[in-house]
Amino acid sequence: MILQLITSFIAAATFCILFNAPVRALVQCGFAGMVGWMLYLQLDAKWDTIVATFAATVVVGVISQLFARSFKMPVIIFSIGGIIPLVPGGLAYDAMRKFVENDNNLAIQFAVQALLLSGAIATGLVFSEVLGQMFRRKNGRST
Amino acid sequence: MDSTSSNSNTSTHDIIDLCLLAGKIMLQSGAETYRVEDTMSRMAASLGFPGAHSYVTPTVIMFTTSRTEPVKLFRIAERTTDLQKVSEVNDISRRLSERQITANEARERLGVVDDAAHAYPAWVQIAAAALTGACFTVMFKGSLWDALPALFVSGLGFAAATYLHRLVQIRFFAEFTASFLIGLLAFFSVRLGVGQEMDKIIIGSVMPLVPGLLITNAVRDLMAGHLVSGLSKGADAFLTAFAIGTGIGLVLSFF
Numbered sequence: 001m002i003l004q005l006i007t008s009f010i011a012a013a014t015f016c017i018l019f020n021a022p023v024r025a026l027v028q029c030g031f032a033g034m035v036g037w038m039l040y041l042q043l044d045a046k047w048d049t050i051v052a053t054f055a056a057t058v059v060v061g062v063i064s065q066l067f068a069r070s071f072k073m074p075v076i077i078f079s080i081g082g083i084i085p086l087v088p089g090g091l092a093y094d095a096m097r098k099f100v101e102n103d104n105n106l107a108i109q110f111a112v113q114a115l116l117l118s119g120a121i122a123t124g125l126v127f128s129e130v131l132g133q134m135f136r137r138k139n140g141r142s143t
Numbered sequence: 144m145d146s147t148s149s150n151s152n153t154s155t156h157d158i159i160d161l162c163l164l165a166g167k168i169m170l171q172s173g174a175e176t177y178r179v180e181d182t183m184s185r186m187a188a189s190l191g192f193p194g195a196h197s198y199v200t201p202t203v204i205m206f207t208t209s210r211t212e213p214v215k216l217f218r219i220a221e222r223t224t225d226l227q228k229v230s231e232v233n234d235i236s237r238r239l240s241e242r243q244i245t246a247n248e249a250r251e252r253l254g255v256v257d258d259a260a261h262a263y264p265a266w267v268q269i270a271a272a273a274l275t276g277a278c279f280t281v282m283f284k285g286s287l288w289d290a291l292p293a294l295f296v297s298g299l300g301f302a303a304a305t306y307l308h309r310l311v312q313i314r315f316f317a318e319f320t321a322s323f324l325i326g327l328l329a330f331f332s333v334r335l336g337v338g339q340e341m342d343k344i345i346i347g348s349v350m351p352l353v354p355g356l357l358i359t360n361a362v363r364d365l366m367a368g369h370l371v372s373g374l375s376k377g378a379d380a381f382l383t384a385f386a387i388g389t390g391i392g393l394v395l396s397f398f
Contacts, residue, residue, distance in 0.1 A: 003281060011278035017271035018301075018351060019173075020225045020261050037282065074233050076174070077226045080356065085282060089355030090346050092380070096388025101395065114358065122363040 008037035008085050016081045028067045029081025036060040037085040049113075053086050054120040054127075060086075061128025075132075079125060088117040158190045159208055161246060163217050164253050166197065166204045169232050173224035173356075176364050176372040179204070182236045186249075189240040200372050201379065224356065231256045265305065272351040273298030280347030289343045292332035297348035300325040304352055318386035322349055326394030349387055354380035 012033020013026045021029055036056045043052035060082030061075075068075040095110035166183045174182075179199045183206060187195035192208040199205075201222060207214040235252050238244045244252070261268070276297020277290040285293070304321035308314060329344040338344050357380040365373030 003287075007278035007281040011275050011282060014271040014274040014278070015351070016226070017263055018224075018268060018275070020227045020263065022227055022230070025226075074230045076178075077230055080224075080226065083359065084356070085279075087355030087359055089350055089353030089358075090279075090283060092355065092358060092384040093346065093349055093353050093387055093391075096384045097391055097395075099385075100388045100392030115362075118355075118358040118362045121359045122366055125359075125363065126366065 004041065005034060005038065009034040012037075012081045012084050015084045016077075019080060021077050021081065022073070025071065025073055025077050025081075028071065028078055032060050032063050032067070032078050032082030033085050035063060036082045040086055050116055050120045053117050054124045056086055057083055057121045057124025058128050058131075061125050062131060065128065065132040075129075083121055083125070086117075086121060088114040091117065155192075155208060155212060157250075158187065158192065158246065159206060159212070159215050161190070161250050161253070162186045162195070162197075163204060163206055163215060164250070164257065165232050165236060166199065166206065167217050167219065168228055168253065168257050170199065170201070170204060170219050171222055172226070172228040172232075173222060173360075174229045174232075175360055175367075176200075176369040177367045178229075178233075182232065185240050186236050189242070190246055199369075201375050225261070228256055228259070268305070269298050269302045272301030275351050276300075276348040278347075279350040280343050283343060283346055285340060285343030285347060289338045289340055290347070292329065292338040293344045293347040296325055296328045296332065296344060297351060299328060300348055301351045315382060315386045318352060318383055319390045321352060322387040322390030323393055324390075325349060326391045330394060330398055345391060349391070352383070352387055354383040357383070 009030040013030030015033075016026055016029040036059065039059055040052050040056040043055055061079055064075050064078035064082055067073075067078045091110050091114040095107050095114055098104070098107035098110060162183045165186055166179050169179045169182060176199050180197050183197045183199075183204075184195050187193075187208055195206070195208045197204065197206045202219050204217040204219065205214050206217075232253065235244070235249050235256070239246070239249045263271070273294045277294040280290045280293040281287065300321050303324050304317050307317035307320055311317065325348045326345060329338070329341050329348065332338045332344065333341045357376055361373050361376035361380055363373075364376060
C-alpha cells in the first residue's frame with residue numbers, strides 16, 4: 001500500500017516533467033496523481049472500474065481546481081498530473097497488441113473498455129469543472 | 144469602427160496575427176480545442192473585435208474578425224504537450240483582457256514563449272521517463288524485481304523515441320522502433336534473469352509513449368461538440384497505439 005502511494009506520486013510527477021510542467025508545480029502534480037490513484041484502487045475493489053475511474057477523476061478535478069486557485073496556475077497542469085495514472089494507456093496498448101496477435105475478440109473488448117474509461121475520465125473532468133463554476137460564479141473566467 | 148479606437152496604434156492585421164500566434168502556440172503545446180478558441184476570441188474581444196470567429200482543428204486554425212476582413216489560416220504541423228507554454232499563453236491573454244498589458248507587450252511576450260525550448264534538459268526527461276516506467280510497473284502490480292529492468296528499458300525506449308523522431312520526421316516510425324526496442328530489451332532482461340514477468344516490464348515501459356492523454360482529450364473534444372477535432376485526435380491516438388502495438392507484437396511473434 002505504501003509502495004503504491006510512493007510510486008503513484010513519483011509516476012505522476014515524472015510524467016509531468018515529460019509534459020514540461022513548471023518545476024514549482026511538480027509536487028502538487030504528484031499529490032494529485034497519488035490521491036487519484038489511491039481512490040481508484042480503493043473503489044475499484046468494490047465497484048465497477050468505470051465508476052471508480054469517474055469518481056477518482058472528479059476528486060482529482062476538484063483538487064486541481066483548488067491547487068489552481070491557490071498557486072495561480074491553470075487547472076490543466078494539475079489535472080493532467082492527476083489523471084495520468086487513471087488514463088487507459090495500458091489498455092489501449094493491450095488492445096492493439098491483441099489485434100496484432102490476431103486475437104480480435106479480446107482486442108475489441110479492450111478497445112471498447114479503453115474508450116469507455118476515457119469517456120469516464122472526460123466526463124469526470126467536465127463534471128468537476130461544472131462543480132467549480134457553480135462555486136465561483138462571480139469570478140467569471142475559468143482558467 | 145469606433146470600437147478599435149483604444150488600440151489605434153495597432154492595425155487590424157496585427158491584431159489578427161497576435162491572436163493567431165497565441166492560438167498557434169497553444170495548439171502546438173497540446174491545449175484542448177475549446178481552450179484555443181476561447182483564448183483567441185477573448186483576446187480579439189479585448190482588442191476591439193467582439194465578433195471574432197475561429198475554427199480550430201488539430202492541424203489548422205482559421206480566424207476572422209469581421210465580415211470585411213479575409214479569413215486568415217495557420218497550418219500546424221507539429222504537436223507536443225508543453226504545459227508551461229499553455230499556462231504562459233493563458234496568463235498573457237488574461238492580462239490582456241484585464242488591460243494590464245498592451246497588445247505590443249503581449250506580442251513581445253508571446254514571441255519569447257514561442258521561441259522557448261523545453262524547460263528540462265534531455266537527460267532529465269529520459270531520467271523522468273525511466274522513473275515513470277519503473278513506477279508504473281509497480282502500480283500495475285509488478286514486483287520490485289520487475290521495476291529495476293523497467294527503469295532501464297523505459298529510459299532507453301524513451302531516449303530512442305526522442306532521437307529517432309529527431310532523425311526521421313515520421314512519428315509512426317519512431318514509435319514503432321522504440322517499442323520494438325522496448326520489447327527486445329524486456330525479453331532479454333527476462334531471459335537473463337533480471338526480471339520475472341515480461342508483460343509487466345513492457346506495460347510499464349511503454350507508458351511514457353502511449354497516447355492515453357490524447358484519447359481522453361479526444362473524447363473531451365467530442366463532448367464539447369468539436370467533432371472534427373475529436374475524431375482526428377482519436378485517429379492520431381489510434382495510430383500511436385497501433386505503432387506501439389505493432390512494435391511489441393513483432394517482438395512477441397519472434398519468440
